[in-house]
Amino acid sequence: MKTTLIICIFALGGWWTQGETTTHEFQKTVVSDSxxxxxxxxxxxxxxxxxxxxxxxxxxxxxxxxxxxxxxxxxxxxxx
Ligand SMILES: [Zn+2]
Incomplete structure (x- = not known):
């Protein structure tokens, strides 16, 4: 049971990190449009x-x- 929970937290963490990367790239796009x-x-x-x-x-x-x-x-x- 405990192992499953830990895997879940890691998966969620990975998802969060990906989300942040996407946001940063989106902001870059906005800035580059002069x-x-x-x-x-x-x-x-x-x-x-x-x-x-x-x-x-x-x-x-x-x-x-x-x-x-x-x-x-x-x-x-x-x-x-
Ligand atoms: Zn105007």
């Missing part, structure tokens, strides 16, 4: 965001369509 600053509201947005505009050959990303629209109307205002 962030850009939304020039309108200064929020950090993933560089891979699909809401983006190009101005003066530079690419800008936005948190939302409304920020993109504001920027498109008067980009100079947000690029000081």
């Amino acid at each position: 962030l850009k600053v939304d020039p309108v509201c200064k929020m950090k947005v993933k560089a891979s965001s699909s809401i983006k505009s190009t101005f003066n050959k530079k690419e800008y990303v936005f948190c939302s369509k409304s920020c993109q629209m504001k920027f498109d109307k008067s980009p100079e205002k947000y690029l000081k």
Whole structure:
């Protein structure tokens, strides 16, 4: 009986360790996805965001369509 219990604890421990490794790798993935600053509201947005505009050959990303629209109307205002 005792042996079974010990094996169970070891199995559980292994499962926990694996879980932690996965979490760490997930965090790495998040960090490696570079962030850009939304020039309108200064929020950090993933560089891979699909809401983006190009101005003066530079690419800008936005948190939302409304920020993109504001920027498109008067980009100079947000690029000081
Ligand atoms: Zn924004």
